[in-house]
Amino acid sequence: NAGVTQTPKFQVLKTGQSMTLQCAQDMNHNSMYWYRQDPGMGLRLIYYSASEGTTDKGEVPNGYNVSRLNKREFSLRLESAAPSQTSVYFCASSEWGVNQNTEAFFGQGTRLTVV
Amino acid sequence: AQSVTQLDSHVSVSEGTPVLLRCNYSSSYSPSLFWYVQHPNKGLQLLLKYTSAATLVKGINGFEAEFKKSETSFHLTKPSAHMSDAAEYFCVVTPTGGKLIFGQGTELSVKP
Numbered sequence: 001n002a003g004v005t006q007t008p009k010f011q012v013l014k015t016g017q018s019m020t021l022q023c024a025q026d027m028n029h030n031s032m033y034w035y036r037q038d039p040g041m042g043l044r045l046i047y048y049s050a051s052e053g054t055t056d057k058g059e060v061p062n063g064y065n066v067s068r069l070n071k072r073e074f075s076l077r078l079e080s081a082a083p084s085q086t087s088v089y090f091c092a093s094s095e096w097g098v099n100q101n102t103e104a105f106f107g108q109g110t111r112l113t114v115v
Numbered sequence: 116a117q118s119v120t121q122l123d124s125h126v127s128v129s130e131g132t133p134v135l136l137r138c139n140y141s142s143s144y145s146p147s148l149f150w151y152v153q154h155p156n157k158g159l160q161l162l163l164k165y166t167s168a169a170t171l172v173k174g175i176n177g178f179e180a181e182f183k184k185s186e187t188s189f190h191l192t193k194p195s196a197h198m199s200d201a202a203e204y205f206c207v208v209t210p211t212g213g214k215l216i217f218g219q220g221t222e223l224s225v226k227p
Binding site: 035040042043044045092094096103106107109 | 121124149157158159161164205207209214215216217218219220
């Protein structure tokens, strides 16, 4: 049971380059998320998808785009990378309902450096 | 608006002494609340969760947390710290609607 799989694990980009972070989950969860983690700031939500076919901005969406390709996959794209986007990125999934949410399951993270 | 505040950015304890990591939340709805742990250079692991059942929640590795609605708190405790508990801990609130909101994290150090 793989859970949440992110690729790549590490990436170095030059300023202005583009890339897509891939995320897939095999738990049939309806919600998926992209977070970035920076020292002293916890995890900040970039975008989330409450269900297949929907996406919404989180706290720090500028410079990013997302695609919920199907129920399993949720990708994050940096169109023109900037040094401020150097961070560790986490994908997560969960199942939420009207009355309560299950816990989120996280990928192992992508360490991105923009030079 | 929903938010989470972890009251201490860093907590240091001696091995064998109690641990208290504090979390306050703000939510317009009855939230689900979680504590996650992250060891250095690792992903996030669920410690425990509160989803409107018992207010005292037991988790893995001897941790527990108590939901206090009147105080809007969900503090994490452990009676006796172990060296392997050294990590960063995150309090998370999920108001209904699917969005996960993280606190800023508390780094726990355990001295021998």
